[in-house]
Structures are given as structure tokens and as C-alpha cells.
Amino acid sequence: MKIINQRHIPIVAALLLAAASLSAMTTVPGLSGSWSRGASDSTSHDSTGKEETPIPESSVIDEVVWVVGDEPILKSDVEMMRMQGQQEGMTWGGNPDCAIPEQLAVQKLFLHQAEIDSIEVSESEIAAGVQQQLNRWIEIAGSQEKLEEYRKESINEIRNDMHDEFKNQQLIQKMKQKLVEDVKVSPADVRSYFRKVPQDSLPYVPTEVEVQVIQVSPKIKQSEINRVKDELRGFTERVNNGETSFSTLARLYSEDPGSARQGGELGFMGRGMLDPAFAQVAFNLTDPKKVSKIVESEFGYHIIQLIDKRGDKINVRHILLRPKVSQDEIDAAEHRLDSIRTDILANKFTFEAGASYISDDKDTKNNQGLMSNSTADGMTSRFQMKELPTEIARVVDTMKVGEISAPFTRINSKNKTVACIIKLKSRVDGHRATITEDFQVMKDVVLAKEREKVLNDWVVDKIKHTYVRVNDRYKDCKFQYQGWIR
Known part of the structure; x- marks a missing residue:
């Protein structure tokens, strides 16, 4: 039986799971449910109020260890990041028991601000990024089959697992870019900075x-192209006959992983954001009940269904099939x-x-x-x-x-x-940078330091104005940012 990733359990279910495992609980503002204080500071009580034996941490199935705003961080979140870090050879720059939950907390600050500022990531961006990562993993593993064997998941299950995490990574990245977009450095700033840097501390240019x-x-082969087209014609016939919906077929069969999970929906896009051949057909659709003719693009073969038009943008759903080589x-x-x-x-x-x-x-x-x-x-x-x-x-x-x-x-x-x-x-x-040959590299170093300072100051200020609750077991941690413990 496959173990469920606790990271994907809905919050209420996770809290109920913790409640079923622990009897010592304390109420947290902003959450429906309770927050477990954990084994380090929890003691269970019977109905008379007498203290019983503290619950060992090893017996906890899952619990909320931090709360940032109204977003909880689960023990399983921390363990998942620890496991991923071990697999990818990451170092945490300190005690991982402290650094990992802090990193998750900082991510939630950026995600919350991204929501406030209406930062968006398109499904096409997510799909492209996930596929690039999958291609790297397949290359390292040696084949798709070996990757599936190593992960004990099918390639589609791996894609689905990666979707939300990659989307959050992109939202965080875009939020950071917005916060530092006005940070500039002048040539004088660059020369001034590096005049103070010892020769052996100059940046190394890879x-x-x-x-x-x-x-x-x-x-x-034409026979393979014909097979794909026949399958798409079959989908069109099933939709037109009312046998099933376009979105259901997209979820089941589309080979565009980003949109398949959305029933083939791409979201509102301008003509320039789409493959030219795809856009030509999509923007000529007028009836949401009709399915387009088969369209060949650089990605494969599609059928398209109109959802809505708004000005110069269009929202469609599609099914993509790729002929096999x-x-x-x-x-x-x-x-x-x-x-x-x-x-x-x-x-x-x-x-x-x-x-x-x-x-x-x-x-x-x-x-x-x-x-x-x-x-x-x-x-x-x-x-x-x-x-x-x-x-x-x-x-x-x-x-x-x-x-x-x-x-x-x-x-x-x-x-x-x-x-x-x-x-x-x-x-x-690779060599040590020189101001004459590698000015751009040196400028990038100074610019990165200025941007890092802006982001650091933003996080510190954001912590001050955000509700934060931290399990007592972390009170002695040396965190990168001040203000978590109050």
C-alpha cells in the first residue's frame, strides 16, 4: 500500500490526525482546530486534571510545529524537505532542525505576499519547468523506466507531485524579483566595492x-501520425455524441501535463503566448460547444475547445497527443x-x-x-x-x-x-575576476548583495507584522532572521 504524503493532506484532516494521536492541545488563533505543542513541552491529562506521562515525540504521526499568519507548517513538511535535501546533497548552513522550518516559514511569507500582489504563474510555465526537471532526472537515472523504478511512481504521478511545489517556487521567485526590481548599482559602486576586497577573495568566474x-x-512514420489523428477524431466524436466531456478526456489522455490536470484548460492567453499554428485555430473558434479540427504544432497534435474570449485574450482547453518516435x-x-x-x-x-x-x-x-x-x-x-x-x-x-x-x-x-x-x-x-575583463561578473556580485540586503530587510519587517507561533522546542534555535520567537 502506498504511503500518503502528509504534505498533501488537507489542513483540517492533518489537524484531526494530530488530535487523534495527542491529547495535549492548545488553541491557536486563525486556525479551525487545534495546534499540537509536541512532545518536548506537552503533558497529557486525564479527566480529573492529573498529569500523566508525557507523550514521546516518536509517537506523533503529524503535528503543526509552526504557524505563519494562518498557514501551518507540519512536522511532515519539515521531514519531507529534510529528505529531499538529503537526496539532492543540500546543506543547511546550521542545525537543520532549526534551519528547515525557518526556510519553510520564509517561503510562506513570500507566498502570502505573492497572493496579496496577485502574482501569477501560468500552467504553461509550470509544465515547461516540470518537464525540464524531469528531463534532467531521466538523464541522470538513465531512462524514464529507471526513474519510475527509483521513485516507485509513474511519470505522470511524479509530474502531479511536482506541480504544486514548482508553482510555489515560481511564485516565490517572481515575488522576490518584484521586491528587488528597482535595485540598481552604478560602475562607481562596483569599483568602490572591489577596491576593498582582497585579491584572494575576488569572485571566481566559472x-x-x-x-x-x-x-x-x-x-x-505516417502510420504513427495516422494513429494519433484517429485517436483525436475518436475523442471529438465522443464529445459531439455527448458520451463524455472534453475536460474529462483531457484529464485522462492529454500529454500536456500542465493543462491535463486542469481538464485541458490553459487560462487566458494572448496570441503571442501560443504556438502560431495553435493560435490561428484557437482564435477563430466561436462556439464553445464545438471541437476544432486537428492542429499540428511544434509540440504535437491537438484538438481545441473554446471556453471564453476577453478582448485580445482567449481561454481554451485542449488535448495534446505526441506521435512516438x-x-x-x-x-x-x-x-x-x-x-x-x-x-x-x-x-x-x-x-x-x-x-x-x-x-x-x-x-x-x-x-x-x-x-x-x-x-x-x-x-x-x-x-x-x-x-x-x-x-x-x-x-x-x-x-x-x-x-x-x-x-x-x-x-x-x-x-x-x-x-x-x-x-x-x-x-x-575558470579564473579570478578582473575589473577590466569581468566587469559584468563583478557588477552582478554587487547587485546580488544589494538585492540580498533588500530581501533580508523585507523578511525581518514582514515577521514583525505577521502572526507567528513557534513550537517551544525551537525556542533555543539560532535563526537567520530575528523576530520568530516572541
Whole structure:
């Protein structure tokens, strides 16, 4: 039987669970239910008021250990974060028994402010982020099957588990960005800061690389495309016959994980936020009862149903199916790239010409195959190794400047299997920053420190104006922020 993740139990149910396990309780303002004080300071009483033996903490199934505003932090939340940290090799910079609940409490402060400020994260953003993380995990595990075996969950169950956590991470990140968006530093600030920094304390600039890519997408058999289209036509027929609803079919069958859990609904979006082919059909829909024709996009094949239109934005639901690529087709794409690589090495044409005329990667073919990296200060062709897609980074790590790789496959940002060869255009090895060569790096360091100070001051002030209740077992903790204990 699968153990239920206590983190996902509704608050009332979790409190009732704690109540059933503990007899010593104290009322907390703002919560319907009671808050367990825990074994460190709780003593149970019988009906005559006599003290009985304190309840050992090990017997507690779950309990509320902190309350921030009207949001509880459960013991199971703390243990879940501790387990995730251990799996990912995280360090807590102090006693984890104190640092972990404090970090959860700070997250709740940012989430509460994000709600007040109406910060939003779209389902498409969540889906893309979750899929990128899944791709990294699959690459590390070796295959989707191995990841599912390790996690003891199907890939869809893993996606569902990740959804809310990733959404909260994005809300927190966007809230932080809003709080520091007006923080600026001048060149004089940068020079002044680093004049005071000892040489051996200057920031270390990690190795940076520039990478060019030629990509070939494996051809998909027409029989597989026909299978997908027939399945979508079957969905349309079932909806039109009143056999079932579009949203039910989307939840069951759509391969867009972000919207599937919402019954295929995307939320209100402008034309520019959607794939052009998808948008062309979606914005021409007028009858919410009708289902669109089959639409091919960069993501796969869709059918679409209108929900509502508001000005220049539209809300639709869709079902996405992706044709499966066979291993024979992948092998054929790699074989073609191997021939292209041989011709380049034989000087029949350059890598740059191959990228411009052969590659089907729309993001790089018009730039001679040069990959671009989006940063806070704009686009750059330079990547730190950790910023590259995992499969590309692994190949680049073994290459010399000017070398062209053997063909390999990867999962791209559209969740499609593609074959690639890459050329390492340049590499700047890691070094201590200099004001002449690495001014931007130094500026980023100073800007980060100024932003960190603004966020720190905001958290301290927010704590002062937020109801906080902390279990007595944490009263001797040395916290990063002051004001938790009152």
C-alpha cells in the first residue's frame, strides 16, 4: 500500500490526525482546530486534571510545529524537505532542525505576499519547468523506466507531485524579483566595492563555453501520425455524441501535463503566448460547444475547445497527443548526422553552413548554430556548464575547442527526441575576476548583495507584522532572521 504524503493532506484532516494521536492541545488563533505543542513541552491529562506521562515525540504521526499568519507548517513538511535535501546533497548552513522550518516559514511569507500582489504563474510555465526537471532526472537515472523504478511512481504521478511545489517556487521567485526590481548599482559602486576586497577573495568566474549545434529531428512514420489523428477524431466524436466531456478526456489522455490536470484548460492567453499554428485555430473558434479540427504544432497534435474570449485574450482547453518516435527513426537521424560530420571534417562545407541549411533547430539555425543563453541582463552566447542542457554539457565536457562531436540524442524543450552534433566554439577557463575583463561578473556580485540586503530587510519587517507561533522546542534555535520567537 502506498504511503500518503502528509504534505498533501488537507489542513483540517492533518489537524484531526494530530488530535487523534495527542491529547495535549492548545488553541491557536486563525486556525479551525487545534495546534499540537509536541512532545518536548506537552503533558497529557486525564479527566480529573492529573498529569500523566508525557507523550514521546516518536509517537506523533503529524503535528503543526509552526504557524505563519494562518498557514501551518507540519512536522511532515519539515521531514519531507529534510529528505529531499538529503537526496539532492543540500546543506543547511546550521542545525537543520532549526534551519528547515525557518526556510519553510520564509517561503510562506513570500507566498502570502505573492497572493496579496496577485502574482501569477501560468500552467504553461509550470509544465515547461516540470518537464525540464524531469528531463534532467531521466538523464541522470538513465531512462524514464529507471526513474519510475527509483521513485516507485509513474511519470505522470511524479509530474502531479511536482506541480504544486514548482508553482510555489515560481511564485516565490517572481515575488522576490518584484521586491528587488528597482535595485540598481552604478560602475562607481562596483569599483568602490572591489577596491576593498582582497585579491584572494575576488569572485571566481566559472568556465564558460560557446556551443554551436546542428539538429535533425527523426522522421515519424505516417502510420504513427495516422494513429494519433484517429485517436483525436475518436475523442471529438465522443464529445459531439455527448458520451463524455472534453475536460474529462483531457484529464485522462492529454500529454500536456500542465493543462491535463486542469481538464485541458490553459487560462487566458494572448496570441503571442501560443504556438502560431495553435493560435490561428484557437482564435477563430466561436462556439464553445464545438471541437476544432486537428492542429499540428511544434509540440504535437491537438484538438481545441473554446471556453471564453476577453478582448485580445482567449481561454481554451485542449488535448495534446505526441506521435512516438521509433528507435529505427532515431538511428537514421544519427546516421545522417554522422555523414554530415564526415563531410564537414573533409572540408566539403563548414559547420556554420551546415547549421544554416541543414539544421531544423529554429532557435539556432539563423545564427550559424550558435546557442544563446537568456540571463537577467539579456541574451548571451556564453554558458556556464551548469546552464547547458544536461546531454549537451556532458558531451562538451569531453571536447576541445574547434572539435565536432559524434552524433547523440537529447530531449529538447518541446519534449521531443532530436539528434545532434555540436561544435565547441570557445572555452574560457575558470579564473579570478578582473575589473577590466569581468566587469559584468563583478557588477552582478554587487547587485546580488544589494538585492540580498533588500530581501533580508523585507523578511525581518514582514515577521514583525505577521502572526507567528513557534513550537517551544525551537525556542533555543539560532535563526537567520530575528523576530520568530516572541
